[in-house]
Amino acid sequence: MRRRTSFALTVLLTSAVLAAAGCTGPERPTPDDTAEELADGLARQDLSALTLVSDTSAIPQQQLTEVVEPLVAAAGDGDAVPDVTVAEVVEATTEEDEPPRASVRLAWSWPLAAGHTWDYTTETEMVWAPPPEDSEEPGTWEVRWGPDVIVPGLAGGERLELAVLAPDRGDLLDVRGEPLVTARDVWRIGIDKTFLEPEEYEQQATELAELVGLDPAAYAARVEGAGDKAYVEAITIRQDRKTSGVSFTARDARSIAGVNVLADTMELAPTSSFARPILGRAGEATADIIEESDGAVQRGDVVGISGLQRDYDAVLTGTDGLAVHVVAGEDGEVLRDAYRVEAVDGADVATTFDPELQVLAEKVLADVEPASAIVAVRPSTGEVLAAASGPGGAGWSTATLGQYAPGSTFKVATALSLMRSGVFPEDTVRCPRSITVDGRTYENVPGYPQEATGEVTLRTAFAHSCNTAMIGAGAEVRQADLAAAAVDLGLGEPAVGAPAFLGAVPTEASATGHAEALIGQGKVLASPLGMATVAASVAAGERVEPFLVRPVEGEDDDSASPSPSAEDATAEPAEEPAGTADGLGASEAADLQDLMGAVVSDGSASELADIPGVTGAKTGTAQYGDGSQQHAWMLAIADDLAVAVFVEDGEFGSTTAGPLMGRFLTGR
Template structure:
């Protein structure tokens, strides 16, 4: 035992004696701070508690120096912290006893918490012994965790179950998790050699484009392209052999068919990831030097279910093929009127460059909006389908000179004929006498201006403000002025006319959207009259190039825009299919009508 320093009667005022006394006091204090010195019944407990405290505090040096092999202990404790995380584990001594004057045993209880519900607890057993006046922990990696050895380490890892699939309406996978490979280039990479291999897959990637990207990266690596397995396989060995090229595999959710692409896939990917996150579990693994691992603790998460969508693969491919030859931004949105199911949403590459315009791009709907104007007029009682109305080639209505397309002049004709031939002058004159909110309310009856929160789908329908002056109503009546709609919104208008009321959009089966407002449905007699007029548009009006398509109903539209060519529209109904075609800058509705024919045929 270390004796306590007792007060000395020696006169310590003498400098030499004072110096010796101070050294003695300091030396005794230092000796008393030496970890677990001397012997006694509490020494195994003391050294074990100090060891447990140091482990809890992630104090590698303090814990290692309490052992008989500080170097080995330091390596193992550092690896444990690296593998399981800082501040995650708590160690306490539950038992300790001395056996003889220079030996003892103890039990450590460990508790790790890696997050809510992720707890790992266990106990280990160790020995302590006295070496001279100092007690030390006899080093054994199994002190840190059961069965841990010098050749193994511990690792915490989140886990996920088998990745779900995204299914089409027939129950077949349309998107699945696949391995893709990032082709990363160092600044020293030979851009010409890389481009020669990947340009057959991606023609827009050239040696010059790669050099430009590398120059802009400020000396950092760039990702030249991400390749699917089938694209990588023929060139993998040659790419890997190029200096400065690194291939990095990653798991991603992709369409099973490279030809399939849709703005809806973004929202579906988000839903898929939510399912994966909910399926997360956790594991603690014992990792061997060769990298093989054995799970020693943890829990699997729930199985993530497949996502069953309403996408019709054949319609989706048909829509994409119909748009393939269009150079301007072009889209098709197809819905099932009876259920609100989203059957297809397709965009060409020019549209993709502008974002998901099929679902959220707002444009003046032009003459396709005459479906709403005519509905409002019929409901207001200002006309019937057979009412004879003037259709001059051009007319000044409320100070706005309104022309028909190429200023065609039909004279006086029934409303249904004016509708089928898309008489701007007729519609403008009809709208003047309508109430300020008539077009707004008629639009709401067809879902236009309604916002929907739909699982997997982000959409906007459009906006039809009140037209408070006759001049405003003239502009709104022909789908110009402040009236805007998305292709999705106009497809919903067509679906509403087909169904007799607005169906609730749905992309994931059994999960229809929720509307921010509801409107009473259009009277059945009015929707029936509109369907008859839309049929006449195909058989004898502005869409006669589609007359060979049995049972097709439709409405063409050309929408003027400032500073550029007009947009082209076509909305159609065929049985339980409603759709909208939109082509930006088409200059007329003819290209949209042609695309619709390709899509349907």
């Protein structure tokens, strides 16, 4: 049975044919106007101006509204969608006893979620229905209606559902190209209120909180405040017991009544502490991130929250896909896809971390109470193989962002500036017990060996870290030349692929400021990464440019090399000096290697002499604050490895940083 939806009228085919035969062309409107009315009505989701004929009892307006509802919702603006235009109208050739017919092809365009646009065409037929014999109306073109007018191939009882297809997040890779941060199995542990009676909520929540280390009162309040059927997560832990970093197990949690333990995956590094201040983490988008995204990020999306995960989120995230499913039945069984664009998985981002060295460095620092760091750079490539920050830094990347006076480790740069002024390792310098500059007296560290004072070679003064010799010999070295030597050794503008600070040396200074700079104090600042780079440059024979992240294909320089944010800075660096035109020369590096070798064979790092592969080192101590506290440093070169060890509050470089360096180099 055919049904007209604009008025109730049944016309016998024979009378329609006779009336049509008696209607002349000029008196019958062309089908184009009706086709335009159809396109306009579909775009506005309003079919009231049309005469529709259906083979079923379905109500076209209701059918249209139900089918397009999810598409309109995805577009986000019902006044603007869809765009429906008449692509073609073709009048059919008919016999004299047949009513005129025409076919119309409609072009649809739906703006959908995730930036996708669904373009397609549908077709239908129009049949001329002449007016009654006594009517003065011109008649009308009736439009054949069916759900396939809305979507090609759509049948009665079928509807549409939209599904965003999430891409797989890219991995952070290690120096060998193996996954470093990747999807790993976890347990989500929490109270499931459907397992308990209301009077049990507080007691069971408290018991779980005590097990996992949460504030019992705060967690119990969260459980009480959640809905009656809520699952209130307490903690997520790794399924791998060796790397979970907690003292309890999922089985322990399950033994508590009301606890539900759910299996899931999360983007995680090899261990819970592994380079965490640098790598950061990925997780469900926070309210702030959602707001900042201007609609690009939705609740429940997994995004980079901090560190490299956030710096490279656009690369790692990939692009959402989209499917328009044709579904049927109460359970919404998916029959087929009317439209589908596959997700584009996120790209991997390659770091230079060596997992074994990073884990070793973190293990060495695990019991160091003050802020501390170990950084290892491969001189031949500039790869930062380890950048560990001890627990005393409270989550801060001491290794890459710390800004500290480098103390006597900076004498590597001082020695380079001295050699450029004509003072070489075998030349004699004076190492008195004290030296006065502009009314201020400087001394050597307590316990400085008496036999290394007086007239000594630069090698001896360097090996034992004579402050007075460096200040005295460096009096004729311009501050700008000292700064340029530091830049030639790598204390320049970083481009490591992650927020970082290498070093800052003022180009101008007072007499006392210059004296302090010569021994790595005053306004001279460096990070553990910066000082490891100095050692790497000496080992390589040229300035090394360290990097933590390999260039990302298709990314510009700015996105591939994030800069420190305002909150990353602990001090304003001095104006960036320029290095020399020729940079660090091979012969200069050879002399510096000689000097650093003497520190191991004859000087303050002699405890490293028995460690295989060690060819050079430099200790450093820098007073800070009111002068009663001091930073402890040590640099070392071992095979194709340059290492810096730093402890914010220690005794001396040799006694505080030295043993840590020994453990690291022995365990590598």
